[in-house]
Amino acid sequence: MNNTQSKLLLALGAIALAPAIGAQEVDTSDWACEYCPFQQGHEGDYEVGASSVSDDSAYFGNATGYDEEGAYGNLDGEGSYASGAYRMVWTVEDLGLDSRVAELEGSHAGKFDYNIGFRQLPYRQFITTSSIFAEAADALFLPNGWVRAPTTDGFTQLGSSLVSRNIESDRNIYTIGGRYLAGSRFSFSLDYRRQENDGTKIQGGSTFTNASLLPMPFEYVTDEVDFAVRYGADNAFVALSWYLSDFQNDNTALFWEQPFTGAPGADTLAQAQAPESRFQQVTLAGGYSLPELRTVMNLSASMGQITQDTELLPYTINPNLATDPLPRSSLDAEVDTTNFAASITSRIFRKGRIKFSYRYDKRDNKTTQDTWNRVIVDTFPDAGEELNVPYSFERSYLSLSGDYDLFDMLRVSAGYDRRDVDRDFQEVASQSEDTGWGRLRIRPGSGFDIDLRGGASKRDVDNYDEAFAIATGQNPLMRKYHLAYRYREFGEATVSWSPAATPISVSLTGLFADDEYTRSELGLTDADEVSVALDLGWSVTESTSVYLNTAYDTLESTQLGSESFAEPDWRADNEDEFTTIGAGFNIREIGERFDLQLDYMRSEGTSKINLDSAADAPAQFPDLETTLDYLRVRLGFRQSERIEWNLYALYQTFETEDWALEGVTPDALPLLLSLGATPYDEEQVIVGIGFRYQMGAKSGE
Template sequence: MTARTLPHRPLLLRSAIAVALLTPALALAQEDEFTLDEPTTSPPDAEQLAELTQIRNTLEFGLGYISDDAVRFGRRRGFDEQGGYGVLRLEYLRRGPHDGASADYVRVRADDLGLRSREARVEFGRQGDYRVRIDYDQMPTRRGTVKTPFTGIGGNTLTLPAGWVAGANTAAMTRLLPNLGEIELEVERRRVGLGLAKLLPGRWELTAGIRHEERDGLKSLGGVIGNSGGNPRAALLPEPIDHRTREFDAAARYAGRKTQFELRYHLSGFDNANTALTWQNPFAQIAGWAPGVGYPGGQGRAALPPDNRFHQASALGGWNVSARTRVTADIALGRMTQNDPFLPYTVNPVLAASIVQPLPRASLDGRIDTTVANLRISSRPHPRLHWAASYRYDDRDNRTPRDEYVYIGGDSQNQDASATSSRRRFNEPASFREQRLRVEAGWRIDGRTRLSGAIERRQTNRTYSVRERADEDLFSLSLQRGFGERVDASLTLSRADRSGSTYHGSEPFLSGYAPAYTATVPGQWDNPPGLRRWYLADRERERAQLRVNFTPTPRWTFGLDGSWADEDYTRSELGLTAARARALTLDAAFVPAEALSFHGFYSRETFDFDQTGASIRTATRLADAVDPARRWRARHRDEVDSAGLGVAFKPRPARYQLGADLLYARSDNAIDLTAGSALNVAALPPNTTRLDSLSLHGGLRLQGDWSVRLRYWYERYRSTDWALDGVAANQLANVILLAEDSPDYRAHVVAVSLVYRF
């Protein structure tokens, strides 16, 4: 875990911990090659020598069964639906004998052809001359079953069922619950690619490739109708996904003994078949909305991801200055463009009639020019000393025109084009530039001890930002030491300090609104002056990592890995003020016999985040911003425990093999809230995740080139999430929800397959 991602970790833990921890089980249960003739440390016999020197192809086919529907259970590999599936896998290689004249070859690999997560790759060519590659892969991502009252699912216009009863809030919608229909939120990706490569005389190689990707399905989108105060009304909507991405790459490479050079070109294009999603307003007319906005005539419309293009040309080079020194450099120039036509200010014709100041242009005409350059020199002037220096330049120059837009708030009001209107907004074409200089060196003190260190300076410049310039200095020191032949250890310490130019929290507000409006706002800010964005705020970071490996006997191996990180946001009065992470992992392996091995691990991680905020009312905003009685504090704590145990038995002669893996994971997330005397807070229930997984696998060699494989996989997953569990579609007064629950399932998978080797 890097400290940079530290503030995001609690947001991901509840949804990612189980997926991350089931990966080893999935690999063991579904991707283990079960090579029954796998050589061991003993001298190979004649059969094993033939296995190592002769081409053997593999065809596997069989049947599997999944006991229950379980969205989270292997959802990215097609194991999420109850029922049978096919086991089909192929590995094929044809080429001439190693002592023959032909260098032609054909290689085919296909995996999981009986599942929706199938992939296949075909490559053919002539060694030292050319190669052609064709590949295909498919990946479903299923979120689960949700409920919605809307009809027209999958299209770009959502309507309400006949007899709909609108209300000012969800409690008054008497036909909401009876009209809920179940839908599946799922996106499936399909990708096909073609690649060509040709070797030319003089150490040159030309390559080209194209890739086409399609993504289809449904995901959720929040749609809001309303403009300010208490009048916004919202619904979670099924957004149709119909995306196409096309990529093209071409390169010319030269590989000399002292000099290497490469020219590249990349083109990518994204196209969305749906430009917008329109929905019928399910809420009745309320105060603050213009006439006709409520049900049945009112509608809302939201723009969907626009079509865009990206071009990039790059050059890379390397030069061996001497036997001990090498210089590498690269530069890439790119351009991103987006020019989809703008949607109208509103989808409601009655509101459109009020427009007196139209859109300033027909489309954004968005353009960002990118420049990325790297320069690195590395050298080993002495057998014990090595050093390197590098510089990186990353510039994103936003050339998008800046204009004033007098928008209509949430398809709910007439256009307000007055000089002091809060609807007068300017787009902010933000640019970004980062420069990084790094020097590192290492010294081998003796045959068992190495010392290394690094110094890095990073400067980031942004426009239309709360902080124009951010500076960060990093220092790190690492010591590696071997203690005899049984123990080795490493310790790494680092510190990073970030500061920069004066923090102007009101800059985006002042540059995004018309000056006549900002002059009417007390204090001229939208966020409290003490609030700091964590990725730009002053910060002190300290980290340490320790790794110890211990091998007391040839049969036993132990490992210890510990890490510690502290982040202190020294000048953040509001926002993220501190973050801490601790992790400890113990692992062991035991090989009592040549055919038998055991392995296991235990890991504990804790993450703490301190957050401070303020509750500010519009009428008393200046007083509330400095009133301690209106401050609140949240302490987030995540605790993750995981453990695993595995065994493998591969006797010789290799007629059969057995294996088992057991995984356990538990995560707990708690939020402790405290507040000033003017605020009332209630305790939030903890969120938990539990995962138990068992995989068994075995193989038995039959007569000749046939063998049989058996797999069993069990998983029990339990989770609680107060934001989802027991929350009905009408739980919130002003929002129609999707009525989904956190995952909770028990699933079994059994698979039997035959393997033919030829």
């Protein structure tokens, strides 16, 4: 028997085996699953709690609802109900707080599913602010008897008129949606989300020489609808979807009474606020796989349109100024969007994989250009005329990459990306960026995994149009950082160790990016980022685990400016540093009844700014600092199989050093009436107790 005969026999053997491996016809007639504890009926786990909060805090009240000193009652829990093919699960979270959540999901297996939910998200920015203004819908009024003055030191009524005014808002999110499965191939889904966001934000309101920081009331509503039809087969998938985002604003303008002595007739001023808008998008997406070639192809194409037709305010509401009629009573803005994406991923080679992807995005602002006659801050008409500038752009992104397993322990990867951007009405009409990168993934065994990657990119422009820059008043030497030539080097290394025999995991990651804007004489000239992170996790026993993670991150940049509107004559160096450490442990079943959990985190941020000016000696700003400490302890006690008590204690502090706010009382600046926000200096202790009760059957019963 020669070699050919041997091969023939082996081939026959393979053919004989093939149907046996491929067939999945298993006789399951005796698989009764009689010991399977399927859920029937209701099961739930609910906790009623009470807590006490030691201090008011905007920072810690943000997103949590614990913004005021005092006692809080709370209800958390989750439950489920199952009956045959029907199943429902629900969650309630922080029901007693402004961060409450209630969500319900249900399904009939293989036929339909649905969800309904409510989330409230409090945003708390400042509780140290105060204002002289009284608020009514879209208007802010001065107090009775207010005496105007050219500067804040002339505001004789200021002290008696200031009223505490928190800068805060609440976002209520309502969701409802469902999916219907029409057979095994088709599905239809419809999801609706409504976000109501109202509260107060800080808004600057200025005239020619002075400004007031206003506590601006706002009330936004955004309705979103997602509708999709999907068809899925074994090797193909098609989806057609429609997305609507409808933004409504009750106050598309803000009127405020000017506290400073202003131009004649300019006692009340007006700003436009966010216009109402609508975004609709239709997307057709599909995928096709070729299993025999181990290849998957994806395509997606979207067309969308943003429209905005909010009525415009007049050039000015100053009755002393005569103005031309507006060219239009509303903008009638229209922006068309086009997005296209395609990718092919193939593992046609046993040890390799190649991927090609292409993406194209277009924003085509079709809003009509008109000539406008500006009134400068309600004080005097501008002699010139202006054309509104509807910005458009096109971006394309092409990527080709490949991986190959050189050895069992070594995979090499490489890729090339190209990005092109075309813009109109800007200094750079056409820009391209080429990126090359490589990667090594080494697995020497014993649970080690080493991942090294690095590369470089060059972003170039066809022409930085200095004439255009001059026409817009810019120094012709300025190179805006997102338009400028840039050379970037980047790299990342990760070493992780997770031995199979030991319940320990260690991971060390470092990355850097070094950007050089070597052709920029003004503007950003370089920016560097370095980040290092270390993670340790150890399951000491089945019931005890500990963790530690720490990270360091730094961002440095240099920019040049020109006070003389010529060559660079000042330089600013920014350095942001950030360090964080988190550690904790979790011990379960101490004496079979107690659990103890502790988490600690400290985060420190420091920002240094050095200024070197030709006119003055080099100077360093005081450091901007943020320091957060967080310590949380939970002690759980299992009274019985169904009853558990939890004791919580949380201590947290947050301090900032911020020269932009420090000492900036409402009248600290002669030409700025501020809200007197102060840097954060907050400390909060929360202690709480929770009674947890488990209802229904438990797993395994």
